[in-house]
Amino acid sequence: MGNPKAFLTIPRQEAEYRPVHDRITDFGEVEQTLNTSERKLQASRCMDCGVPFCHWACPLGNRPPEFQDALYKGKWREAYDILTQTNDFPEFTGRICPALCEKSCVLQLSIDAPVTIREDEAAIIEAAFREGYVQPRSYRRNGKRVAVIGSGPAGLAAANQLNRRGYEVTVFERLEYIGGLLRFGIPNFKLNKPIIDRRIRVMEAEGIRFEVNADIDLTHLPEGFDAYCVCTGTPQARDLNIPGRELKGIHFALEMLAQQNRVLAGQTFSDKERVTAKGKDVLVIGGGDTGSDCIGTSNRQGAKSVTQIEIMPQPPVGKNPATPWPQWPVILKTSSSHEEGCVRRWSLSSVRFLGEKGHVTGVEVEAVDWLPNPDGGRPLMKHTGKKEVLKADLVLLAMGFLKPELPAFAPQVFVAGDAATGASLVVRCIASGRRAAADIDRFLTSAPAE
Ligand SMILES: Cc1cc2nc3c(=O)[nH]c(=O)nc-3n(C[C@H](O)[C@H](O)[C@H](O)COP(=O)(O)OP(=O)(O)OC[C@H]3O[C@@H](n4cnc5c(N)ncnc54)[C@H](O)[C@@H]3O)c2cc1C
Ligand code: SF4
Structure with missing residues (x-):
């Protein structure tokens, strides 16, 4: 813990949004950033609680006190290493997570001013890309192949984790671009799309194959794979079947x-x-x-x-x-x-x-x-x-999405993200994709040799 009294003297400072008159004229991201010294001050407010409720609240089990301490001390590389142990894509959650962690921060309870965990997360990963810490790595291959169907946050997280474990991963995506709702749901003013492209380039360089315009029939999964991770989201929106629904507009x-x-x-x-x-x-x-x-x-x-x-x-x-x-x-x-x-x-x-x-x-x-x-x-x-x-x-x-009815799958087929739970959050989908990857790994490594 960097500065034990900082929370008493340093108020919560958010980076805030661009002024309305400015942001309303374009689709650029609305959120601004703090400078480095302001950001470090914000990180210093973390009290490193004995029982860190932020760990508990974050579906990924992120460890904010640990990365806040590194950030406060200016150890950006260390902060990045800690953050990415639990989160594959802090550049997404740092922008669009509702920050479940902040609502359970003890400073929320005591003074209604939690640590700026989400913004600090975004600052750490942006610094990591800027400083060149995010470099493609190569992983020893284990000779097994896994297909991931769907390229939203759940599919991307599953693919990333499986690739790191040595599997040869192919991601099949029905649409013309990778990203799922990150790409074609969430507006650019919340998440600019080059942020997704930047991550995909790293994943490709690490060996993950992406096939777009590949609409997979879930009752006939592509052959040649040892396991599958179905991450097809919740494609069907809830309708409002009242008189006049057929009208245009x-x-x-x-x-x-x-x-x-x-x-x-x-x-x-x-x-x-x-x-x-x-x-x-x-x-x-x-x-x-x-x-x-x-x-x-x-x-x-x-x-x-x-x-x-x-x-x-x-x-x-x-x-x-x-x-x-x-x-x-x-x-x-x-x-x-x-x-x-x-x-x-x-x-x-x-x-x-x-x-x-x-x-x-x-x-x-x-x-x-x-x-x-x-x-x-x-x-x-x-x-x-x-x-x-x-x-x-x-x-x-905008009344939500229906939970999909999926076919009964064989044991080597796993389901993650919104497809498994119904409409959810990006952070939950990343967590679900990570869990599915671990389950697939367990399944494939414990399978008896033929
Ligand atoms: C408008 C909107 C705004 C949102 N804003 C936020 C937010 O600010 N913060 C937040 O945390 N969450 C937000 N969410 C929720 C979040 O986007 C979703 O929970 C998350 O993207 C679901 O991830 P997923 O990987 O399960 O599925 P998706 O992101 O839905 O991706 C599924 C992918 O599978 C592909 N696919 C489907 N069927 C097939 C097939 N048969 N073959 C091949 N590919 C297929 C689809 O084309 C799609 O690309 C928002 C959702 C919407 C709709
Ligand atoms: S992913 Fe969301 S809930 Fe988890 S630490 Fe980051 S902002 Fe908080």
């Missing part, structure tokens, strides 16, 4: 988000194909993170207005006694996209879409009350009969 969130990322990568679309919010009244149905990304994208595309509605009630502001420390607090979240301008409303159920000449013009919604469930669990919804029409000529459905 109603899209799944990813139709817009993925297309916008493709446009930024240089692809072109005809006016008919293009899903754009330009000059439109946009209604986002779904109050979660995907909905928030639709807001940021709509504002950047030049929406006339953006409204986000959610069927559940507004979560408490600040603290929620139902989710006490060190749990993840279910409280109102205001993202960078919310700050950029939108109306947010809760406890609204969508009744029907309204339209003219085949195109959506609005959504009739009804206010609902949520009553405590006597059996515990999810509260019970009660209709109030109070209806109104929200004007919209673009509706984006």
Whole structure:
């Protein structure tokens, strides 16, 4: 532990977002960075608690006190070594992880100002790339081959870990680029795509093969592999089957988000194909993170207005006694996209879409009350009969994803990431990919010789 009293004298300092007027005009990353000395001061705030709840909260089991100490002392290489023992891709989590660890930091409990663990993580890996610490390594081959299906964070983590254990790894990806939702879901203003490309180059140099435009039939996996890791995500979005669903102008969130990322990568679309919010009244149905990304994208595309509605009630502001420390607090979240301008409303159920000449013009919604469930669990919804029409000529459905039904697989086939758990988080998918790689290794090394 570097400076035992730093947490008493040094306030939490976040790098903050670029000013709204500046960032709203482009799709560049919104988050800024601190300079090196400020970053080291932030690292010095870590108290190296006897029981580090941040380890417990991080799905990867990252060890923040250890890398904060190295960072505070200016030992960037050591910080990088510690961080990458548990995390294959800190450049992703350092940008887009909700930082479960910070909510369980003891400084969150005591002074509401946790250590800036996520930002420190990003600073360490960026320094590592800058200083040339991230170099392709070669691994002794063990003669066995593993296929990874799907190249999102789970597939990439599984591939990385298997490659390090000596397996010959091929990653098959249905789409034209590697990255899964990192590439074609999460907007560039949260994660710029050269960050993914930089990592893929290292993985390729270490021997991992990537095959794009390779749509694998999961009932007939490619031959010639000793084991498989299926990391195909949750491709099916939850629909809203209410009257008027057939109207034009109603899209799944990813139709817009993925297309916008493709446009930024240089692809072109005809006016008919293009899903754009330009000059439109946009209604986002779904109050979660995907909905928030639709807001940021709509504002950047030049929406006339953006409204986000959610069927559940507004979560408490600040603290929620139902989710006490060190749990993840279910409280109102205001993202960078919310700050950029939108109306947010809760406890609204969508009744029907309204339209003219085949195109959506609005959504009739009804206010609902949520009553405590006597059996515990999810509260019970009660209709109030109070209806109104929200004007919209673009509706984006951001209501989550369905857990896929996968075929019954043979014992040498393992499943990881969202495909295994349902929609989740990047950090959980990296952890899941790492676990699957360890399971595959155990399976292949304990298999009796033929
Ligand atoms: C809009 C949006 C924003 C998000 N923002 C965040 C965030 O800020 N922070 C966070 O932690 N999480 C976020 N998430 C969640 C996170 O992106 C996912 O949990 C994570 O990407 C899932 O990883 P995965 O590897 O399991 O699957 P995916 O990332 O979905 O990747 C699966 C890949 O498999 C490919 N595939 C599917 N079927 C086949 C097949 N048959 N053959 C070959 N390839 C196939 C797909 O094309 C895809 O590339 C967000 C999700 C969305 C939708
Ligand atoms: S990956 Fe996420 S939860 Fe884990 S230490 Fe980093 S920011 Fe915290």
